[in-house]
Every structure is written in structure tokens, then in C-alpha cells.
Amino acid sequence: MRIVDLLIEDVAFGGKGVGRAEGKAVFVPFTIDGERVRARIVREKKQFAEAKLVDVVEPSAHRVPPPCPYFGRCGGCAYQHIDYEHQLTIKSRQVRDVLERIGKIRDLPLRPIVPSPDDYDYRNRITVHVEDGVIGFFRRDSHRLIDIERCPISREEINRALAGLRAQKPTNGHYTLRASPSARVFSQVNEKVASALCDLIRNLVPANQQLLIDAYCGAGFFAKALLDKFERVIGIDWDKFAITAARENATEKEIYIAGDVAAELTRANLTALSGQVPAAIKMSEPAARTLIVDPPASGLSAETRKAIVDLAPGTVFYISCNPATLARDLKKLQETFAIESVTPLDMFPQTAEIEVAVHLRHKGLVTR
Numbered sequence: 001m002r003i004v005d006l007l008i009e010d011v012a013f014g015g016k017g018v019g020r021a022e023g024k025a026v027f028v029p030f031t032i033d034g035e036r037v038r039a040r041i042v043r044e045k046k047q048f049a050e051a052k053l054v055d056v057v058e059p060s061a062h063r064v065p066p067p068c069p070y071f072g073r074c075g076g077c078a079y080q081h082i083d084y085e086h087q088l089t090i091k092s093r094q095v096r097d098v099l100e101r102i103g104k105i106r107d108l109p110l111r112p113i114v115p116s117p118d119d120y121d122y123r124n125r126i127t128v129h130v131e132d133g134v135i136g137f138f139r140r141d142s143h144r145l146i147d148i149e150r151c152p153i154s155r156e157e158i159n160r161a162l163a164g165l166r167a168q169k170p171t172n173g174h175y176t177l178r179a180s181p182s183a184r185v186f187s188q189v190n191e192k193v194a195s196a197l198c199d200l201i202r203n204l205v206p207a208n209q210q211l212l213i214d215a216y217c218g219a220g221f222f223a224k225a226l227l228d229k230f231e232r233v234i235g236i237d238w239d240k241f242a243i244t245a246a247r248e249n250a251t252e253k254e255i256y257i258a259g260d261v262a263a264e265l266t267r268a269n270l271t272a273l274s275g276q277v278p279a280a281i282k283m284s285e286p287a288a289r290t291l292i293v294d295p296p297a298s299g300l301s302a303e304t305r306k307a308i309v310d311l312a313p314g315t316v317f318y319i320s321c322n323p324a325t326l327a328r329d330l331k332k333l334q335e336t337f338a339i340e341s342v343t344p345l346d347m348f349p350q351t352a353e354i355e356v357a358v359h360l361r362h363k364g365l366v367t368r
């Protein structure tokens with residue numbers, strides 16, 4: 001297919017640089033805004049085209065040599081060719097762009113992105129796949145595997161575990177390697193940024209809060225870290241193993257429910273119900289209720305959004321790993337809640353992933 005000369009104007013959410021050829025947007029992976037490149041068009045649609053980088057004609061001052069030999073072929077990282085400061089700038093801009101464009105949020109209260117103290121050597125968990133002797137990750141844009149001996153964004157303990165696994169010549173399947181083998185359930189992948197996220201929420205929780213509902217709680221990461229700020233906490237997750245782990249060291253203040261968030265929140269809203277959860281909710285004033293939602297990338301269902309509006313918590317923290325579904329959900333939630341602040345966090349340096357924490361306040365309630 002044809003070759004085009006492009007000026008890369010931006011790096012879109014997902015990690016591809018965007019230039020224009022004859023007015024049409026052309027997406028080119030592994031390029032940086034400000035660069036002049038030559039690229040081969042590999043797919044052409046009506047609205048846009050996809051292209052493969054042929055040559056960087058004028059490199060960006062932010063271009064750096066990627067340290068990983070698999071970079072470009074492995075599906076994990078997208079930004080190893082960009083210096084860390086600029087990765088942060090790009091991610092922050094992407095959050096603004098997606099929330100303004102899809103979420104239609106005006107006067108976005110965007111705070112500075114929280115960087116990761118470690119831009120490599122941070123992952124405490126990876127899942128590797130084994131197929132016919134190949135041990136590694138999925139290739140970019142493919143279901144085939146790439147054999148991996150070392151992953152530089154993973155911690156040293158993980159790389160030792162990977163070497164150990166490779167030495168065992170494992171059978172076909174999926175293997176999750178953890179820096180701390182005791183953590184069997186969902187745990188935050190970058191502990192230092194997760195801890196910064198907890199501090200951020202802690203500083204934003206209003207005084208005199210009675211109830212925290214930690215929805216999509218996993219093993220209760222937020223509920224446990226913020227326990228001292230509340231009289232009671234309720235965690236909800238449909239992963240029974242995670243709930244069992246949360247209950248293991250739970251205090252009297254904590255209740256963990258294994259169930260679907262939409263169903264449990266809807267049930268909890270029915271004041272006619274008896275039981276621990278409705279009682280805890282009934283006993284709390286709406287303004288003294290805080291809700292944390294940390295859903296998977298698909299975000300919140302319409303049913304969950306409705307249950308949140310009916311629950312009417314004074315404060316909501318929406319922790320998102322997907323700015324696009326976050327934008328869709330905020331567009332609806334902002335009818336009831338005011339967006340107080342939006343903070344991107346770089347939980348996954350070198351990758352195109354972005355974590356965002358949004359602080360929402362109920363418009364109809366006065367928090368003390």
C-alpha cells in the first residue's frame with residue numbers, strides 16, 4: 001500500500017500517534033507528537049487509516065531507545081520509545097480529551113497526573129501463557145505468543161519466578177506469577193501508585209463520614225486502607241475468593257458481600273428490607289455516605305448508575321482503568337453529582353493504560 005509523509009500531531013488514547021494525510025486521520029504506532037515520519041498505510045477506512053511506521057524523518061526530543069528487546073512485538077508496552085516525563089504529559093492530555101469529547105464535561109477540574117515512583121520494575125503480578133514450548137505474552141494485535149525471558153516493567157521477584165517457570169518446561173496453559181505468592185485474588189499491580197491513590201482519597205473524604213460502600217472491592221483494598229475514616233464499611237464483589245480473603249482479617253466494622261454490585265446496591269436501597277446492610281445504610285445520613293466504585297474496564301451498567309443515584313451518597317470516588325467508559329458514565333452521573341476533581345494516575349508506565357480517580361459530590365446534599 002502507499003507510503004505517506006506525516007506530521008504526528010498527537011498520541012491518541014490507546015497509544016497510536018495521529019497525523020493527517022489529505023485531511024484523513026492516520027494512526028501510526030510508536031510515533032510521538034511533533035515528529036515527521038514516513039508510514040505505510042496498511043488499512044484504509046472512510047474516516048481514518050492505520051499505518052505502519054517506516055522511518056522517523058525528524059525525531060522528537062522525547063524519543064529514547066527502548067530498553068526491552070521485545071518492545072514493538074510484545075502486546076504489553078506501547079511507550080518505551082518515549083521519555084517518562086512526556087508519557088505523563090500524553091496520558092494527562094488523553095484523559096482531558098476523552099472526558100471533554102465523550103463525557104461532554106465542561107470546565108474539567110483536571111489535577112496533575114500522579115507519576116509512578118518506578119517507571120520500570122514495578123509490576124508485582126503477571127500472567128504468562130504457554131503454548132507448545134513458547135512461554136510469554138500475546139503479540140501486539142495477535143493471538144500468537146511471543147517467547148519472553150525477562151519483562152523489564154516487572155519486579156525482580158517476578159523475573160526470577162519467570163526464569164523458574166521456564167526451567168520447569170511447563171505444559172500449555174496460563175500461569176500467574178506474583179511477587180508475593182500469598183496474594184491469590186485481585187491485587188493492585190503497582191503498589192506505590194496504589195498507595196498514592198489511597199492517600200488521595202483519604203485527603204478528599206469529608207469529615208464525619210458514617211458509611212463507606214466499597215463497590216468492586218476485591219479483597220477490600222480501599223475499605224481496609226480507609227477503615228479509620230468511617231463508622232462502618234461494606235464491601236461488594238462477586239469474586240467469592242476475594243470476599244473470603246477480605247473477611248479473613250475483618251474487624252466488626254466491616255461487612256463483605258459476595259454478589260453483583262448492581263443487584264446488591266439495588267437491594268440495599270430497598271428500605272423495607274431487614275438485615276445488616278440495609279440497617280447500616282438506613283442508619284447513615286446520605287451526606288455521611290461515601291461510595292467508592294472501582295469497576296473493570298467495561299465501567300458501570302445503566303442499572304448500577306441508577307442504583308448509585310438512588311443510594312444518594314454525599315461523596316463518590318470513581319476509580320477507572322478506562323477513560324472511555326469513565327467518560328460515558330460521568331456524562332450520566334453529572335446530572336446528580338458535581339465533578340469536584342479528576343486525577344489521572346500512572347499506574348502502568350510504558351503501557352497505554354491510564355488510571356483515573358474522580359471525586360464526585362452530590363448536588364442536592366450538604367456535606368458537613
Ligand SMILES: C[S@@+](CC[C@H](N)C(=O)[O-])C[C@H]1O[C@@H](n2cnc3c(N)ncnc32)[C@H](O)[C@@H]1O
Pocket residue numbers: 186187188216217218219220221222236237238239242259260261262294295296
Ligand atoms: C478493578 S478490580 C477492583 C479491585 C479492588 N478495588 C482492589 O483495589 O483490589 C474490579 C473488581 O470488580 C469485580 N467485579 C467485576 N464486575 C462485578 C460485578 N458486576 N459485581 C461485583 N463485582 C464485580 C471483580 O471481581 C474485581 O475484583
